[in-house]
Amino acid sequence: LSFANFTLDEYVELQRVFYESAKKAAPDTVVLTGGFAGLKMSPKSTAHPDYFREAVHRGKGYFDSIAFHAHGKMDSYIYQVNGMLDAMRDFGLEGATWYSNETSWPSIDNRQREQAELVWKKMLYAWAKGAIAYNWYDIRNDGYDKSYTEHNFGLIDRDYYPKQAYVAYNAVVQTLKNGTFVDEYDMPNGYQAFLFKNQAGEFILPSWSIEHNAPPKFIAIAGIKESATIIDLFGNEQTLPVANEIAFLEVDAPKAIRFKKQSQRPIIITNLLETPNSISLAPDAATTFKLLINNPTKQKLDFTLGTNKHDEIDIKPDKPQTVTVEPNSTAAIPFTAILKNKDSSSFNQTITGELAITGTNPQNWTIPVARKIPVGQNYREGKHDFVIDDKSPRKNLVVSAPHLAHLIWSGNDDLSGTVAFAKENKAFKIRVVVQDDIFRQKQDNQNIWQADSVQVAFKLPNQNIPWEIGFALNENGSTQKHIWYAPSGFNIGKATKAIEVIAKRMGSKTEYNVTLPFDDFGFTDDILANGFPINVLLNDSDEDQRDTMMAIAPGLGWGPKEPHKYPVIYVK
Template sequence: MGPFHRDAMAALKDVFDVHCFHGHGPFERYAKHVIQEGLLEMRKELGITMPWYANETALTSRGGVTEKMQAEALYKKLLFSWSRGAIGYTWYNMRSKGELPDDGEHNYGLMTWDFYPKAVYAAYNGLTGLYHDKDFDRACELPWGEWAFIFKNDHELAVALWNDGEADVPRVFRTDAAAAASVDLFGNRQELPVVDGTVLVTTTNEPQTLLLSGAESAELLPPLSSFAMPELLLPGQPQPMAVVLTNPFGDARQATVKLTLPPTVAASQSQFSAQVAPHSQVEFAATLTLTAAPANSLGAKEWVMAEGQLAGLEPVRQLHLLPVPFLFTSRLDGDALFTLADHTKITQLFVGDPAKEDSTWKGAQDLSAAVWLAMDDQALTIKVVATDDQHWQKNTADQRSWDGDGIQLFLMPSGMPSAVEMDFAREEDGRSHVFLRRLPLGVMGDEAALQLATERAGTQTTYVITVPFAAIGSTAEAFGRGFRFNLMVNDADNGIREGWAQVAPGIGSGTVNTQIMPVLLAQ
């Protein structure tokens, strides 16, 4: 929460009847940082008891956000807000304000500017059709990033389900339902079998509703199968994996596990079978080893298909895409590790806007960058030489350096649950600005230990950034096992942010997609 919001509510908490709140952006950031760690913590700290209302809370379908992603955001943000006590939710807005594809204000609507319904309009219809006559009952206990919210009326239960990861997650509910169906984002139904009072449903990143007709109860059971895969695959180094199968029934069942692998991945054991006692579990453990050479391109992955089955039930399959690290030579000179100089590495904010033609990217001389990395047993050093025809940075005072020229750095060492976000900028007078913007929950950092040296010569700005491992709550050992990395070079001329150069996709839209951040390993 910003200081104005906090100060205003502290002074006026006894004046308002409803605490209205705006929360634009993607679901993951909204749920964790804006609501759970922001709004709700602030209300608790200030003793605010009036109901809260998400009265303008949406996501624009631009900047890498597809219309389907926008539709999913409505579904997730509305139901999450409801589960956290919101008395209402208003999407901004009904009709988009204009037709420019790269203007955020022109792409919020449920319908286009000329009244064609978007995917988010269909999702809204699906939501209202299912939930208009129901009350929130409870949230199932699940790890953060996996969601199950139960709603009810006098004749059925609706369980909203999704997870924030890449892999499908099978879940089992014990229920007294007469029938069950899975209802997708847009209201399409698929019947599901009820076997011995249990229903198996597979959750994905796309939200769905498990509809339990004639039900008065729904109990989330331990996962029928859980797949623990390694963070990444390393050449010649076995990495542990495990599959756990749970028998929720009152009789013993046969459990089987099968791994299907490409020629480039070897498993210590690929098939397993065992008898599982009633209400018990069995674990299958193995190791996976990359038998091919390390990746020679960013974002490389290998696949592993894992299948688990309990007798009497359909098999549960998960396709896992495991990162293969990109090996780099530790150095700050010679050939750059990354060169950001063509349109595939540039995001422009004013494409197709004739009034902003002067702010469109004109080529490498307008914005480009070269990036080097060096790592020792204490720190990671990043050198960026940015070519920019005009250096402009006057937004550091309120921690908005991203709205001027500068660097945004994203690091996620092995074992860290989410990315560390840092801002580095050269101010107009040459002073260095450093801001540790975000750490994973529970991780302690030290902003003062982050280092930045800059130099401006002609149209080039050189940034040398030093990130001690301890400054972001990590270790040399964790970085030595591989780390996810991304970086963006922001460009603003005369106070207008024009776009940025980036190493890889997944950043710049208000959230960080850690699943597609490249994995690097120093050789």
């Protein structure tokens, strides 16, 4: 039937007729649903906005297993699989199974490593979530164009040579063939770990970061009674150093730990070393922070803790320290940090170091560092705090094709801007001046991002998620404003009404002056004095779609939302 757009009535009737006919002919036949291409689809591509849930609900009793096609990166795969499982629970489909019978990721633009990692992640996640089988799309590349998605889904290339994904697939099979799933570990957000047993009855513990190339998460594995080995993405195996029944592990790219002669379930300790999520450094003062070393075992442990030398940050103490931590106790180790170069324009750095238990290899730890930037004076003087230009993060959203070449960003005259912030009369002020050679805004409400507009994201202390707001100047001179995300406890409608937007077009520039009242967004004088992360994104549309995004910093507009990558500002 290929791709189809049946109405729900037509689909359910087709499913019923097929099920009854198949069972009559062969009662043991396992009948699948049609292959659902994800949880949700564009209204233009489906006969119902919630087609999947309605179809499995109304088709209950006419299938044994759900055929589910979930593509995309790992975060999308998790979201879709979990949504499918929610539907199974909601509609009493516990007796049914599911089959991850199409999923993939292309190796375009030198992404072979990312594709290989997703083979591990998706296959093992599907297994852990009860899938009866798993299909990767597909075995062999469909062509030779390295930049064309459809030519690069294969585990082997067009000439039958194995790609990294093929080797990774073999590593999973060799490690876990005829194995069984045991349990899922509770891990920090963005990281996953599971426990399996192989056919020999040995515990196998695979782990990974959900995002490709995410910063490694430092954990410890306790309760190792004998020995353990570590198996990398491609099946290479080596001894894992163990001391006092504990081993260290950096959770990043997929890997697995194999425990030999182990009858008890290994324990994951995610808080052996607790570091701040991030720290902010002002150009005129030292910042103090603490690292916490936890010893959850029943024996005294000796740790070595040190920081690495940094070109732009002076950190004290700068020599490794030996720290003895009593059983079931915590030691707090203070550090101070100050910028060496007060005029540095770089606002994203990291402080790194090592931690080791005596007898184990040292493991790395990382703390993101944001340079605090004073704001307020430039706003009052008609100047700017930030420039968004050819040196800023940018994403082109149109394909590189001759007939679309005029939509590719061509320089600062095409799109760029300046940004300034201030505090004024219990309100937070934002001024954005956008250079844009072609002005276009025909969208409204939540869709303003598809045309010329500005998005602002900021994360205030003690708020669970960042605010994400937007504003635009219409072609008739009126303005629009919208809030996509707000922290818990705030009324989006009330906050939206409270936003004041004054905008004007001046030649090829558009100036926005925006006011956010303190009470409606959670600002206080102390918060503005101490600092918070903020980012600004410019959207550009020269024709009928958004063609370019540019931002002060990464983490907004494309990829995961990462406020720790935003510059931290404070009002002087």
